Amino acid sequence: MGEWKVPAELRYAETDEWFAVDGDVVTIGITDYAQDQLNDIVYVEFRDPGDSIDAGDSFGEVESVKAASELYSAVDGEIIEVNAALEDSPEIVNADPFGAGWMVKIRAEDLSALQALMDAAAYDAYCDSR
Amino acid sequence: MDGLQPLIYDIGAPGRIGVNLPEPDVPEAELPTELLRDDLPLPEVGELQVVRHFVKLSQLNFSIDKGFYPLGSCTMKYNPKVNEDAARLPGFAQLHPLIEEAGAQGALHLMYQLQRWLGEISGFEAVSLTPAAGAQGEFAGILMIRNYHLDRGEGQRDIILVPNSAHGTNPATVTMAGMRVRELPSNDQGNVDLDSLRAACQGELRDQIAGMMITVPSTLGLFESTIHDVIDIVHEAGGLMYMDGANMNALMAVVKPGELDFDVMHYNLHKTFSTPHGGGGPGSGAVGVNDKLKDYLPGPVVDIIEGEDDSGAPLYGYVMPEKSIGRIKAFQGNFGMHLRAFAYIRVYGDTGIRDVTRYAVLNANYLRAKLMKTYKLPYPRYCGHEFVLEGHFDDVEEVHALDISKRLMDYGFHPPTNYFPLIVPEALLIEPTETEVKEDLDAFVEAMESIAEEARTQPELLLNAPHTAPVRRLDEVRAVKELILCCAPALPAAGD
Numbered sequence: 001m002g003e004w005k006v007p008a009e010l011r012y013a014e015t016d017e018w019f020a021v022d023g024d025v026v027t028i029g030i031t032d033y034a035q036d037q038l039n040d041i042v043y044v045e046f047r048d049p050g051d052s053i054d055a056g057d058s059f060g061e062v063e064s065v066k067a068a069s070e071l072y073s074a075v076d077g078e079i080i081e082v083n084a085a086l087e088d089s090p091e092i093v094n095a096d097p098f099g100a101g102w103m104v105k106i107r108a109e110d111l112s113a114l115q116a117l118m119d120a121a122a123y124d125a126y127c128d129s130r
Numbered sequence: 131m132d133g134l135q136p137l138i139y140d141i142g143a144p145g146r147i148g149v150n151l152p153e154p155d156v157p158e159a160e161l162p163t164e165l166l167r168d169d170l171p172l173p174e175v176g177e178l179q180v181v182r183h184f185v186k187l188s189q190l191n192f193s194i195d196k197g198f199y200p201l202g203s204c205t206m207k208y209n210p211k212v213n214e215d216a217a218r219l220p221g222f223a224q225l226h227p228l229i230e231e232a233g234a235q236g237a238l239h240l241m242y243q244l245q246r247w248l249g250e251i252s253g254f255e256a257v258s259l260t261p262a263a264g265a266q267g268e269f270a271g272i273l274m275i276r277n278y279h280l281d282r283g284e285g286q287r288d289i290i291l292v293p294n295s296a297h298g299t300n301p302a303t304v305t306m307a308g309m310r311v312r313e314l315p316s317n318d319q320g321n322v323d324l325d326s327l328r329a330a331c332q333g334e335l336r337d338q339i340a341g342m343m344i345t346v347p348s349t350l351g352l353f354e355s356t357i358h359d360v361i362d363i364v365h366e367a368g369g370l371m372y373m374d375g376a377n378m379n380a381l382m383a384v385v386k387p388g389e390l391d392f393d394v395m396h397y398n399l400h401k402t403f404s405t406p407h408g409g410g411g412p413g414s415g416a417v418g419v420n421d422k423l424k425d426y427l428p429g430p431v432v433d434i435i436e437g438e439d440d441s442g443a444p445l446y447g448y449v450m451p452e453k454s455i456g457r458i459k460a461f462q463g464n465f466g467m468h469l470r471a472f473a474y475i476r477v478y479g480d481t482g483i484r485d486v487t488r489y490a491v492l493n494a495n496y497l498r499a500k501l502m503k504t505y506k507l508p509y510p511r512y513c514g515h516e517f518v519l520e521g522h523f524d525d526v527e528e529v530h531a532l533d534i535s536k537r538l539m540d541y542g543f544h545p546p547t548n549y550f551p552l553i554v555p556e557a558l559l560i561e562p563t564e565t566e567v568k569e570d571l572d573a574f575v576e577a578m579e580s581i582a583e584e585a586r587t588q589p590e591l592l593l594n595a596p597h598t599a600p601v602r603r604l605d606e607v608r609a610v611k612e613l614i615l616c617c618a619p620a621l622p623a624a625g626d
Contacts, residue, residue, distance in 0.1 A: 037555065042610040065606040066549040068298070091607070130555065 004127055005032040007098055011114045012123035015072050018098065019114055026075055026111070029102045030062065030093065033127045038064035041090045046071075046082040046104055053079060055113050059104050062093070074117055077108040134600055135186050142174040149177070190600045192544050198570055200497075202516040202547040202559025203297070203349055205379050205401035206408070212477055213404060213470035222469055227461040231447045238446035241432040241462065244472045245416075248397055251475075251483070252375070253388025254418030256451075258427040260463040264376060267396025267415025268303040268343070273455045274394060274419065274426040275341045275370045276307055281453065284337075287368065291330055291342040293322050295350055295551045297374060300343045309340060316553060320352045320509040322360055331367035341370035346387070347380050347514035349551040351494065351559070361391045370394065370422070378402040379563070380491055380514030383484035387418075394419045403471035414467035425452040430462065489564035490515040493571060497562055500575045504582045508554050516561035518554050529585045529592055531556040536595035536603060537584070541577035 006012075011019040016034035020027040035041065046060035053059055058070040059079065082104045086092055093101035118126060175183070193199070199206040217223065225237055245257040261267040272290065279287040290304040293314045301311040312330060317323045322344065331339055342364045347353045354360060361371050373387045373395035379402050381387070387395050399414035400407040407413070419427060430448035438444050448462070462468075478486060491514055498507065498517040506520040521531025535545030535558070547559035562571060584591045596602060 040607045042607055065610060067552050069552075 004036060004124075005098065006120045006124045006127075008120045010098070010120065011074075011117040012120070012126075013072065013074050013117055014126070015070075017072060017074070019074060019117065020102075021111060021114065024108050024111070025080070026077070026106045026108045026114070027102050028059070028071070028073060028104050028106065029097055030071070031123070031127075032097050034069075035094050035097045035101075038062065038069065039066045040064055041093045044086045044090045044093065044103070047079055049079050049081055051079045053077060053106065059106075062090075071103065073104075073106060075106060075108040075113050076110060077106040079104055080107050081105040135183065135190070138173045138175060138180070138183055139171065141179060141183065144174060146174045146176060148175055148180065192539075197542050197544065198562070198566060198574055199544040200546050200560045200562050200574065201544060202351070202518070202561040203376060203550065204407065204547065205376075205398070205515070205561060205563060206544075207379070207401070207404050207563040208565045209404050209406050209470070210474065210477070213473045216473040217466055217469050222465075227465070232445070235443070235446055237465065238432050238448075240472050241465070241468055242434070242446055244468050244475070245432060247472075247475050248416055249418055251382055251386070252378075252395060252397070252418045253386025253390075254395070255388070255420050256424035256427060256431070257416055257418045258429065258431050258451075259414070259416045259468050260428050260430070260457070260459045261396065261415035261417055262459045262464060263400070263411070263413030264374075264396055264398045264415040265299045265303065266458060267398075267417045268299055268372075268374065269306055270415075270417050270428045270455060270458055271372050271394045271396055271419075272303050272307040272309065272341075272343075274417075274423045275372065276309060277426050277453065277455055278370065278423060279340055284368070287338055287340040289335060289338045290340055290372075291327070291364070291369070293344060293348070295320070295348050295553055296343065296345060297349060297376060300345075300374060304343070316348075316350075319355070319511070320348060320350045321354050321356055324356055324359055324363070327360060327363050331363050331369070336367050339364065339367045339369040341372055341393075343372040343374055345374040345377055346385075346390075347377050347516075349377075349559070350509055350518050350554070351377075351380075351513040351516035351561075352509055352511055353380075353514055357390060365391070376401060377514060377516070380487060380516075382487045383480060384487050388420055392420075394423050399467050399471040404474045405467040405470040412464045412467065414464045414471065416463075426455055427451045428456065428458045429454045430457070432462075486564050487515075490562075493562040493564060493566055494560070496568075497560060497571055497575065500571075501560075501578055504579050505558070515563070516559060518551065519558045519560065520554060520556050521548070521558040522556040523582065523585055526585045526589055529589055531558050533589075533592040533595065534558065534578075534581055534585070537581050537592045538577060539596040540598050541580070543574055543577060 016031050017028050018031050041062055041064045043063040053073050054076050055074055057073055059073050060071045062069050062071060083102050194206055194208055221236060225234055241259055245259060248257045261270050279285060288309045289312050290309050291312050291314055292300045293316060295316050304311045314326050315323045346357060364371055370393040373392040375395045375397045378397060395418050397416045399405045399416060400411060405414060429450035431451060432446055433449045434444040435447035436445035494513050494515050494517055498513050501519060508520055521534045523529060531548050535548050538545050549557055550559055551557060
C-alpha cells in the first residue's frame with residue numbers, strides 16, 4: 001500500500017514496536033508503518049523510570065486522532081529512561097519514529113527474547129501483507 | 131465563520147427586554163450586597179431573536195430527522211414521535227421522583243412491565259433499569275460478576291477476557307471495576323480465535339478467569355458462529371459470560387442471549403429501543419441477568435410488594451435485591467427513557483419487534499452486497515445489522531476513510547463510523563437501521579460510487595471536503611491538543 005522506512009539494524013515486534021540494542025540497554029519506539037497507520041499522534045504516556053517490566057507487558061500507550069494503542073516490551077528489565085520531549089510534542093513520533101521519536105530505554109535482564117522478533121526483511125514483508 | 135451563528139451574548143443590546151414581568155405581588159426585599167455582582171452579563175434579547183437564534187443553530191446540526199445517518203455500532207435509529215407523545219403525558223411528565231410509591235403506581239407498573247419485556251426479549255430472569263447508559267450497564271454487570279466470585283470465595287478471579295474487536299468501553303469497564311483485561315485475537319473469519327481462548331482458559335490462568343465480555347454480533351457486524359464453543363470454554367473454566375448488547379438490533383426476537391447461556395448483558399435503550407441518542411439523550415443501559423446473578427442486580431428494581439387488592443391491581447414498590455451491588459444512579463435511572471422504550475415495544479408488539487430485526491439485517495446486507503463491488507469488504511460473509519468496509523483504494527494512495535466520510539457530507543449523508551473496529555485498516559462501519567426505504571439506500575450507494583469515482587478522477591474533491599458544511603475540514607490535532615473550549619470572557623459593561 002505504501003512505502004515505509006524499515007532500518008536494517010533493528011528488531012521488530014508484530015505489535016509494531018522497534019528494538020535497538022546497545023550493551024544491555026534496549027531502546028524501544030514504534031515503526032514508521034505504525035505512525036503512518038495511526039496518523040497524527042496527539043498523546044503519549046509511559047510508565048515511570050525505575051519500574052520493572054516483563055516481556056509482553058505494556059510500557060505505555062500512544063493516542064492518535066484515529067485510535068489509542070498499548071505499547072509492549074519484548075524484554076524483561078527495568079525502565080531507565082523515557083523520552084520526556086514527547087509529552088509536549090508527541091508529533092515528533094510522526095516526524096522521526098526511529099530517531100528523536102524513541103520512547104523508552106530498558107535495562108534488559110536477558111537479550112535472547114529479541115532473537116524471536118522479526119528482522120527488517122521479515123517485518124517489511126509483514127507490513128506488506130497487511 | 132461563514133455560515134456560523136454569533137453567540138447569543140453577541141446579538142443583544144443593553145436594556146433590550148424580551149419579557150415584561152408582572153408587578154411583584156409580594157413585598158420587595160433588598161438582596162444582601164455581598165451577593166450582588168455586576169460581572170454577570172446576561173444576554174438581553176427579544177423573544178423573536180431568541181427563537182431565530184436557536185432555530186438557526188438547530189438547522190446547522192445534522193440529525194436523523196434530516197437525513198440518512200448510518201453511524202455503525204451506534205444504531206442511530208429513528209425516534210418515533212409516538213414515544214414523545216407518551217413521554218409528555220402529564221401523569222408521567224409531572225411526576226416527582228420523590229413521590230410515595232403508592233402515588234406513582236402507573237409509572238411503577240410501566241417499569242415493572244418493561245423489566246419483564248426486556249427479560250422476555252433477551253431470555254433473562256431479571257432486569258434492572260437503573261444504569262444511566264451502556265457503559266454504566268457494563269460497569270454494573272462486571273461488578274456483579276466480581277461479587278459473585280467473591281461470595282464463592284474465589285476473589286482471585288480477576289481476569290476478564292476481551293476480544294480485540296471490542297468496544298473501547300469494555301476494557302475501560304474492567305479496569306474501572308479493579309479487574310484485569312486480557313485481550314484475545316480474532317481469526318480471519320472475524321470470530322474470536324478459539325485456540326487463543328482455550329489457551330487462556332485452560333492454562334495456568336484458569337483459576338483467575340472471572341469471565342469474558344463479548345459483543346454479539348461482533349463490532350464487525352458478524353455473528354460469532356462459534357459462540358456456543360466460546361461460552362462453553364469460559365464456563366468450563368469457571369468464568370461468567372457478559373454480552374455487550376450494543377448490537378441487539380440484529381438479534382431482537384430472533385436470538386435470546388439468555389438461551390445462548392450468557393449470564394448477564396446490558397441493553398442500550400437509546401440504540402435498540404429507539405430512545406434519543408447522542409446529544410438528544412440521556413441514554414439508558416438496563417441490565418439483564420440469569421438466576422446466578424439476579425440477587426446482585428443494581429437497585430432499586432420494581433416488584434409487586436402486595437398482591438391484588440379489591441380492584442384487581444397489585445401494589446408495586448421499589449426493592450433492593452438481596453446482595454445488590456447497590457445503587458449506581460439517582461432515583462430509578464432515566465425514567466423518561468424507560469417510558470419511550472416501553473412505548474416502542476408496545477407499539478411494535480412481538481411480531482413487529484422481529485420485523486425490526488429482519489429489516490435492519492436486510493437493509494445492511496443490501497448495502498453490503500451493493501457496495502462490495504466498489505469497496506473492499508474485509509470479511510465477505512453475511513452481516514448482521516451493520517458491516518465494515520475498507521475506506522481506501524489500492525490505486526489512490528492519498529485517499530483515506532476520513533476523506534470519503536467528509537465527502538459524504540457534501541452528498542447530504544452523515545458519515546459512517548471511521549477507524550473502528552481497530553482491527554480493520556481504514557474502517558468504515560455502516561449501519562443503515564430498519565427504517566430506511568430502498569430509494570434512500572440506493573441514493574447512499576450512488577453517492578458512495580460517485581465518491582469512489584471522484585477519488586480516481588478528482589481526489590482533491592475528497593481531500594478538501596466537506597465543501598458545503600457550515601465549517602470546512604476540522605483540524606483534529608488542534609482539537610485534541612487545545613482543550614480550552616470557552617469563548618473569551620465578556621467585556622465589562624459600559625462605564626466600568
